[in-house]
Amino acid sequence: MTAADAAFLGLDDGGGRHSMQIEARHCTSHDFLYGGSGVAACAAAAEAVTGRPLVWITTQYIGQARPGERLELDVDVLVAARSTSQTIVRAHVGDRLVLHATTAHTDRPVGDEAWWDEMPAVPTPDRCAPFSLHFDQVERDSFFRLLDRRAPADWNQRTDGRIPIWVRVPGWGIGTPASQAFVADIVPVAVMTALGRMTGATSLDNTLRVVHGEPYDGWVLLDVEAQGYRRSIGHGQVRLWRPDGVLLGIGSQTCIVRTGAAAGPVDPAG
16 A cells, blocks of 8 residues: 555555545535445455455445445455465445445566456547546546546447446546556446446445556546346456557456436446
């Protein structure tokens, strides 16, 4: 966890136990915790406790939390080997479980690096239009207002299940595992777009695999891909690319897609 991670998330360290006062900026415009905020907090807390960079986190969404509540993060280190650590993180408000995460970490030397895919050809951010959804209530304080997102003007007309979205977070460069987790909670948008209906979706889980986790301050391309849908359950993944073609990480999600107009709180972006 970097100092920038802790400052942006508002993560406190009280004698090795981490917590976060939930604010509107951590939440959706429907006033419940945005999944990316929760996963980012779990990732940062696990890194702080193990003292090692995170390379993998998978999170199950259990419940909801709202502004004004304090999210406490209990990190249980299951393995602390010579160069790797594994943990379980329980994120809860009082006795109410909100998130449950499993993580893996390593401080092995960097050495060679490789990836077997290429960043898609996409117009640069300055040639793309602002990206927004009809769920976005820009007049309200929420995580939407922390993001600068751009996408080709025809993104919502694509039927191949794949959407390119440029994103940056002013004041918090996307590169660390926590920052990648914050922006990668986007797969449900590709699933709904491929289905041709923006009815809203709720994430069941979120996984992030970190390839290149050093801090970086600039635009990142989210190559979001819907992969399957059945029984109102959608699946997909997102690749995070730096403009120079470096693969930062790979995320995957499963979500419940609403079959009609959403009633009550909905997390449109996961």
